[in-house]
Amino acid sequence: MIEKGSYIRDILRQPVGTTVEAHGWVKTRRDSRGIHFIQMNDGSGFSDLQVVVEAGVVPAETLARVTTGACLRVCGELVASPGAGQAVELKARVIEVYGDADSATYPLQKKGHTMEFLREIAHLRARSNTFGAVFRVRNVLSAAIHRFFQERGFLYVHSPILTTSDCEGAGALFRVTTLDLMNLPRTPSGEVDTTADFFGRPAYLTVSGQLEAEIFALAFTNVYTFGPTFRAEQSNTPRHLAEFWMVEPEMAFADLDDDRRLAEEFLKYTIGAVLEEARDDLEFFNKRIDNTVLATLEHVVTSGFEHVTYTEAIRLLEQARDQGRQWEFPVHWGADLQSEHERYLTEEVFRKPVVVTDYPKEIKAFYMRLNDDGRTVRAMDVLVPRIGEIIGGSQREERYDILRERIDAQGLNADDYWWYLDLRRYGSAPHAGFGLGLERMMMYLTGMKNIRDVIPFARAPGEARF
RNA sequence: UCCUCGGUAGCUCAAUGGCAGAGCGCCCGGCUGUUAACCGGAUUGUUGGAGGUUCGAGUCCUCCCCGAGGAGCCA
Missing domain, CATH: 3.30.930.10 (Bira Bifunctional Protein; Domain 2)
Structure with a gap:
């Protein structure tokens, strides 16, 4: 498990030179000739951790699996970031992919989505x-x-x-019952016999x-x-x-x-x-x-x-x-x-x-x-x-x-x-x-x-x- | 539940009743430091569903489903 002090939120506050291990889900990835940038987040804070992967450090087959939505463990050293937007970044030494996310079908893109669409993928929207x-x-x-x-x-x-x-x-209340709705017990006068229900009377959600x-x-x-x-x-x-x-x-x-x-x-x-x-x-x-x-x-x-x-x-x-x-x-x-x-x-x-x-x-x-x-x-x-x-x-x-x-x-x-x-x-x-x-x-x-x-x-x- | 608007590619949207499109994403290629990266290329369709009108329906009509906004109810 992730201990207090090891969340990405905490890693971002560590001094340059610290060896760290980050776990999280890939938000987005940008590639250049011989260098790759991966933004990952574990939900601990708004800011993503930028992971920098230099050419040859990580096997190509591993890097190919680092797609938006994939879950990773990244080990490396925290270094000062020359780019704007973040003070430090993680220079990767080892990347392990916990779970792939097929980019052909993963519904969350880098670009913005409407709330209506995200509502339909409530199981994934928490990562946005x-x-x-x-x-x-x-x-x-x-x-x-x-x-x-x-x-x-x-x-x-x-x-x-x-x-x-x-x-x-x-x-209006939600009725709660354990009665068999296909075969309701009846009183002699033909009404539903609620005394036969779980609480012996009608019950509801508060x-x-x-x-x-x-x-x-x-x-x-x-x-x-x-x-x-x-x-x-x-x-x-x-x-x-x-x-x-x-x-x-x-x-x-x-x-x-x-x-x-x-x-x-x-x-x-x-x-x-x-x-x-x-x-x-x-x-x-x-x-x-x-x-x-x-x-x-x-x-x-x-x-x-x-x-x-x-x-x-x-x-x-x-x-x-x-x-x-x-x-x-x-x-x-x-x-x-x-x-x-x-x-x-x-x-x-x-x-x-x-x-x-x-x-x-x-x-x-x-x-x-x-x-x-x-x-x-x-x-x-x-x-x-x-x-x-x-x-x-x-x-x-x-x-x-x-x-x-x-x-x-x-x-x-x-x-x-x-x-x-x-x-x-x-x-x-x-x-x-x-x-x-x-x-x-x-x-x-x-x-x-x-x-x-x-x-x-x-x-x-x-x-x-x- | 009532009123209004909407449903077309993975997403956001265009298309006078007359060949179904664009941007973005994905994919491929390029670029030694990117920040919703950039440049080039390629792919992408049961037009929500069922009927109907018409020579011809994404477009018009009927019903249904789904979504959004407003109203009522309330927190």
């Missing part, structure tokens, strides 16, 4: 510049998320993937870890989940996946202001970490994918987020309308904010992240805390340019009677929420939390335009090939 950078950023981001919460004493809770509560109320996080927050004070969630929506957009990763902190003894502050601090911390630890990769995104990424991220880390209430947001949208702005969807107090409205606020009015709070209770979930005005709830959405909603959160309703009323008012069955209500009967406390879509944040960080290109293997309607 773009996807190497994407997944290194994703790794740095994930580590920074854990570090942020761990430094603040939050407990990492593993919320379940399988659930029998279809009461989470956040979109759409959120929030309710379980609330249980843990009311025992461990500050907690967070970080795991996959599933939505069976027929969503076919560049911003939706059927399987995506979500980060959900939950804090006892916290209100919506605390929640909003945590969200801002969280985004600034994690963005700062990526700026620091994945600089090469971000510079690549800034150069080749979206030339506003670096400036945007640096601006976010140093400036404050805007905060408006829903009511104020509606007023801004109405003002725009009165000044001639055409809205496809009508704006009035009580209507949900549409994509065009969110974009206007964050991209045109404020040009930075905006937190909108205190939405009408009718357009938000039953568990959000009712304000004293009786018409709004303590909800917040964090909106960012280009992406839209990146975080959704709220202060939770901790008062038993009011929660019970809201469950009834929304036509839900209180029996289904018995344990959730129990949390309000025994030792309830004010608490708040939010959910962040990891892939949405990845899009924000990298400038990548399609969410399917910031997750290793996308799951979407009709798409689960890899």
